Amino acid sequence: MASVSSQPQFRYTQPPSKVLHLRNLPWECTEEELIELGKPFGKVVNTKCNVGANRNQAFIEFADLNQAIAMISYYASSSEPAQVRGKTVYLQYSNRQEIVNNKTAADVAGNVLLVTIEGTDARLVSIDVLHLVFSAFGFVHKITTFEKTAGFQALVQFTDAETATAAKNALDGRSIPSYLLPEHVGPCTLRITYSGHTDLSVKFQSHRSRDYTNPYLPVAPSAIDGSGQFTVGLDGKKLEPESNVLLASIENMQYAVTLDVLHMVFSSFGPVQKIAMFDKNGGVQALIQYPDIQTAVVAKEALEGHCIYDGGFCKLHISYSRHTDLSIKVNNDRSRDYTLSNVSNVPMVNSQPSILGQQPVPVMTSNPPQYSGAQYAPTEQIGMQQPSAGWGAAPPAVPQSMPMPMPNHPYMPPGHGTMTSHPVMMHMPSQGGPPQTTVAPYRPDQMQ
DNA sequence: AGCACA
Numbered sequence: 387m388a389s390v391s392s393q394p395q396f397r398y399t400q401p402p403s404k405v406l407h408l409r410n411l412p413w414e415c416t417e418e419e420l421i422e423l424g425k426p427f428g429k430v431v432n433t434k435c436n437v438g439a440n441r442n443q444a445f446i447e448f449a450d451l452n453q454a455i456a457m458i459s460y461y462a463s464s465s466e467p468a469q470v471r472g473k474t475v476y477l478q479y480s481n482r483q484e485i486v487n488n489k490t491a492a493d494v495a496g497n498v499l500l501v502t503i504e505g506t507d508a509r510l511v512s513i514d515v516l517h518l519v520f521s522a523f524g525f526v527h528k529i530t531t532f533e534k535t536a537g538f539q540a541l542v543q544f545t546d547a548e549t550a551t552a553a554k555n556a557l558d559g560r561s562i563p564s565y566l567l568p569e570h571v572g573p574c575t576l577r578i579t580y581s582g583h584t585d586l587s588v589k590f591q592s593h594r595s596r597d598y599t600n601p602y603l604p605v606a607p608s609a610i611d612g613s614g615q616f617t618v619g620l621d622g623k624k625l626e627p628e629s630n631v632l633l634a635s636i637e638n639m640q641y642a643v644t645l646d647v648l649h650m651v652f653s654s655f656g657p658v659q660k661i662a663m664f665d666k667n668g669g670v671q672a673l674i675q676y677p678d679i680q681t682a683v684v685a686k687e688a689l690e691g692h693c694i695y696d697g698g699f700c701k702l703h704i705s706y707s708r709h710t711d712l713s714i715k716v717n718n719d720r721s722r723d724y725t726l727s728n729v730s731n732v733p734m735v736n737s738q739p740s741i742l743g744q745q746p747v748p749v750m751t752s753n754p755p756q757y758s759g760a761q762y763a764p765t766e767q768i769g770m771q772q773p774s775a776g777w778g779a780a781p782p783a784v785p786q787s788m789p790m791p792m793p794n795h796p797y798m799p800p801g802h803g804t805m806t807s808h809p810v811m812m813h814m815p816s817q818g819g820p821p822q823t824t825v826a827p828y829r830p831d832q833m834q
Numbered sequence: 835a836g837c838a839c840a
Contacts, residue, residue, distance in 0.1 A: 400837095486838075492840085
């Protein structure tokens with residue numbers, strides 16, 4: 387009752403806080419710009435950008451209250467107002483004492499990306515295609531996929547946040563190129579944020595998750611017990627779990643295919659540890675064991691459907707075996723353990739008569755094998771980083787540095803190679819996403 | 835140009 391309006395000019399001021407409220411910021415002001423603005427006065431420990439309906443407000447939190455006071459005081463008496471991008475920024479103490487929950491995991495740059503695949507056919511995008519797409523930006527350590535209310539999602543782990551950011555910036559909002567998808571599959575758009583994870587836990591190689599850093603990780607039991615766990619692949623075929631052991635069946639076997647021929651053919655891709663041949667369904671099949679899955683993958687990709695001899699003879703059909711280590715009881719003309727003997731190319735004397743008797747028609751000398759080791763030499767040394775061929779979307783000749791299909795690439799459908807001078811164009815979705823005219827070429831080499 | 839729920 388004593389003095390009326392003793393301090394009316396302070397009625398609307400806030401008490402000091404180490405959090406400052408900023409308004410009239412330029413649109414979508416960045417955290418970096420806020421830090422630049424506050425740095426002269428102290429240590430900015432937290433920010434929150436793009437607040438408010440117009441996303442033109444923000445908060446800065448200093449480490450110490452005095453730093454916030456220093457900033458307010460400075461601009462209260464300065465002739466130059468606080469500015470961001472030349473725009474005057476209005477400052478005041480916030481009515482809160484700290485910035486709470488400033489960032490979600492999606493805002494914090496990390497090495498793991500959360501990828502949501504949008505589209506009615508999103509589920510048909512295989513983990514292999516995801517691996518191919520993301521490998522364009524760097525080594526992909528692990529991928530897990532899962533279904534949640536958000537839809538079909540994947541976590542993609544890179545070495546570091548920089549690589550992940552490059553992939554995120556280049557791929558977010560883009561659609562997977564149609565030539566990586568089956569014809570009937572509609573647009574599959576990628577929505578990408580950061581994940582809070584730093585290291586994914588992948589216990590098995592399966593159709594749902596992969597650890598590309600650990601080729602010896604066991605294949606998921608669920609994927610090999612035949613209990614309906616096989617998913618349908620892009621081409622409608624069953625996706626087999628990869629294995630270091632290949633099952634090769636030989637079609638149209640006009641010429642004898644001996645253990646030594648198989649050894650020669652399959653040795654082009656890496657050391658063959660064991661081979662076991664046997665008869666099944668009236669034909670000859672063989673199990674070929676490599677020391678690791680990658681070698682087997684490359685061999686399978688290269689040899690599947692090819693013929694050992696010219697003229698369509700002895701056509702190979704290759705799948706992954708459920709075996710991981712063959713049990714070779716005796717070395718003979720049908721089975722051999724090359725790890726037990728350092729002779730690998732010396733034919734063995736027939737020690738046991740085969741069930742069908744002697745080898746059929748030994749005419750192979752007049753038909754030189756099509757394969758030479760050199761033919762597939764580029765696929766050797768795949769231990770460090772797997773070529774994209776390993777996951778079935780590109781042939782093994784594709785260099786590692788450019789895992790995406792290129793124009794004039796044999797896997798490129800007609801039309802794409804001549805439509806653009808850019809290496810690869812990510813196709814824009816007809817649904818959602820920026821308009822076609824603004825699409826940037828998909829050029830990972832230009833991304834930071 | 836006036837305070838945050840992602």
